[in-house]
Amino acid sequence: MNTRSAPSVEELITAALAGDRRALARLITIVENDGEQARAVLQRLYPHTGRAHIVGITGAPGTGKSTLVNAMAREYRQRGMTVGIIAIDPTSPFSGGALLGDRVRMKDLVGDPGVYIRSMATRGSLGGLARATDDVVLVLDAMGFDRILIETVGVGQAEVDIASSAHTVIVVEAPGLGDDIQAIKAGVLEIADIFVVNKADREGADRTFMALQTMLGLGPRTVRHHGRAMRVDMPEGTHEGWRPPIFKTVATRGEGVPELVDAVEQHRHFLEESGEMARRESERAAHLLDHILRDALMARLLERVPEGNFEATVERVAAREIDPYAAVEHLMHEAALEAE
Amino acid sequence: MYDKEQARKVHEEKERWEETTVQKALSRFPERYEKFTTISGKPVERLYTPDNVVDLDYFRDLGFPGEFPFTRGPYPTMYRGRLWTMRMFAGFGTAEETNERFKYLLAEGETGLSIAFDLPTLYGYDTDAPEAEGEFGKCGVAVSSLRDMEILLDGIPLDEITTSMTINSPAAVIWAMYIVTAEKRGIPRRVLGGTIQNDILKEYIAQKEYIFPPEPSMRLVVDTIEFAANEMPRWHPISISGYHIREAGSTAVQELAFTLADGFTYVEAALERGLDVDAFAPRLSFFFNVHNDFFEEIAKFRAARRIWARAMRDKYGAKNPRSWTLRFHAQTAGCTLTAQQPENNIVRVAIQALAAVLGGAQSLHTNSMDEALALPSEKAVRIALRTQQIIAHETEVTNTIDPLGGSFYVEALTNRMEEEANEYFRRIESLGGVIPAIEKGFFQQEIADAAFRYQLEVDAKRRIIVGVNEYVEEEPLEIPLLEMDPEGYDRQVRRLQELRRTRDNREVTRTLHEVREAARNGKNLMYPILDAVAAYATLGEIMGILREEFGEWEEPVWF
Amino acid sequence: MASSRKVRVLVAKPGLDGHDRGAKVVARALRDAGFEVIYTGIRQTPEAIAEAALQEDVDVVGLSILSGAHMALVPKIMRLLKEKGLNDVLVLVGGIIPDEDVPKLKALGVKGVFGPGTLTTDIIAFIRRELNLDTEEAPKAA
């Protein structure tokens, strides 16, 4: 693309593992852009991964996710841990471009060598994460960051992909954004391990807090197998599960953040001690495999289908000449990928 | 204002005219555009006739100059009595250099001072603060302490002229420096006349030179309004500004609506403090932009006066007619100046200035042609001032009041401006008021959208800018640029360091402590600030205390 | 689905001035031209800008400076970028820049200087040309 002198992937990996942030930045770019090189990078780095604790921060736009990430990272730094941050904003479906603005709230972290922030665009992915989020998490994990914080897109929709990408999911609410509680409607409630009512300095925070409490108390008993809520009938108190706590924070001033970070760490212990972490990790692995396999199969298929045939089939489906199932049969046949 | 029957007839006849005469012409020569719009993107009709203003009631909506609702002018004789104040914004480098420029401008016939401060000062930093690096004296004069203010105003008759100071977050401190300078010369504060901009709301909305969060900022503003009401009868403690809102890319209606909404917010805050509306409202002043769309601008000024008068009388219950009148300073639109073919800017400025005069401005700053390139040179400033003098003395537009009143187009635009502003007031209300709307990024979003839309129109040549996207020519240009004194920075820093060494530092500590106490206990901050200033506490020191007490503001980002 | 390289641009405002109209308009226009734009807000220190450029691995850094402090800020930013090994980033400066300063900025390695009244289409065209985007498989542009 441009005239960058390109060191080899191997050189980049060696340099990055030795702490070269420029090399790390380039590796992330490679991984984010997919392709052959990305696979090579991830293959090389995978053995170095599996140590970081991954925390997802999600919630409606403007609730203070970025500010909270900033405050949490500072808290982790005080505790002597290093932090990698992935901040995701949507790609415009019209232009393919994106405006990534989360860094504005993370000014405090910029000179700190123990923090690395990367903004990512969704690039067509719809679940609140960027397409390559999991891959970038792997890279940061391999670089030895103790904690990885992922800020999802603030769309207020069911951006629940984070549940399968993070160990601990924090759902952020704030007063005064219209409806009392945004997450309920959006169905994000089910994926929360921890709730935060941010902007506790604002009028209405208590109301939001109480509304949230009420919501959580209602309905069938739920036990959170971390991320996924399971309906079970269990007498109160015997939960082998985790009851998502609710915290009030003022992210701009860091208030309530040490307690929040404590809770994240408690959740981490819970995951480990309950065996949940292992289950969770295999779920993450399954998710990862699923994702890679899909991409690989799709790539394989497109490789084998004659030029233009895919597009033509799409047109035929659109014109209602054939149904989509028949179309898939047809494409699989062309690619000689039929199951039978 | 017009006979209903006649208006109906005009309407019918206009339709006939459109269908016959116009259609015939169109079939041969189509118009240049399918739709015509004001620079703010509002539709403009082919022809305005009485039926466009059929509901206009002369007495209710226009009235007479100097009388409610002041649409035609705030004063009974307007420019027949006294011309507007020609006030040129100036300031650069050190206090010495700016002082010289002031004396020059006064000698050239300027009738009021207008002080521009440099960014560190505007942002409450001393010249030698690390945050101030590279910014010294660039956009105005550096004033870090009373010492600088004394030099800046040296030899200027403070009891004869009025001074306008463009300062916002640190307005209370800079104002205190001005007051103490005068008092040390034996001029009592009650005779001092002038304005501090002190409009913090538009900083959050547009210019972004805020320091503290909105709440403590508002408290500081009300402290100054209260102080003026009690002690400085000739001073305007605030200049509620649309200028910067427009420069940030807003439309004319947004400028009008957001500025007046800010004004209402200050009024409400002062009322909440327990002040009597008629004790402070007569001293509120306004500052608008004057942009390129000639008639739209004139309509904006007329609508502003009418909306303000109605609200002050009917909503806030002011009894004194001076509380109802909106008086404003205008400045030609900096954002319309082009770096390409800069002499063309002289023409732009002249036309904009004419609109300000026809709109009834009380004072006017005309931009210099080279401002899109650098700090204005002396010659460019002189031409800009001469432009005002030519309008005032050669064009004869000053002979009668509101000469465009009654124009079907201007009256229709004025009405529409008022309606659309009212619509914005409703939206702001529904967001909980101006401050909640700021916190939600409402204004910032509206302005960014308008700015982007405008740029797309320019990019697509739907709007022509001479010398920029049409009539482009590569022409090497010799514009004499202002040279700043290269030693200025060092001199200023040395002065500051010497000051910190030689002043009575016990007194400084004591007075700064008083400032902190007042910040905490809610007493009017002007008094302890005056004491601290008199003790030669620096701007950075005083603002530093307030930063600690009030915290700093981060804006929500919206595009 | 396409796995093409996206052009990443950092739009930053160093110094104290808060006039972000231009920076925001340009940021939006670049997004609409298919670029990924990282916006870091007003009042950024040179250090913060260089570090953000590094972490985000951007192809382009666009600096907006209207206060006249460019001759103090830009050299510092350029030096920090080089120190961090970002020698090949395309650096653009927008704002009120006197003619006589343009060659000085260029000598520091700034590739493009854009004054008031620049069309966003010109900035986009400039970036595309400098990055050779039009000659090869380019990212989708509006």
Ligand SMILES: Nc1nc2c(ncn2[C@@H]2O[C@H](COP(=O)(O)OP(=O)(O)OP(=O)(O)O)[C@@H](O)[C@H]2O)c(=O)[nH]1
């Ligand atoms: N009063 C108050 N304001 C806050 C608090 N936390 C964040 N904010 C403000 O809320 C606004 C939005 O904060 P962000 O951190 O950008 O919110 P976000 O959820 O990341 O927003 P998106 O990424 O756009 O979805 C900013 O103006 C913050 O300064 C808080 O605890 N109290």
Ligand SMILES: [Mg+2]
């Ligand atoms: Mg965010």
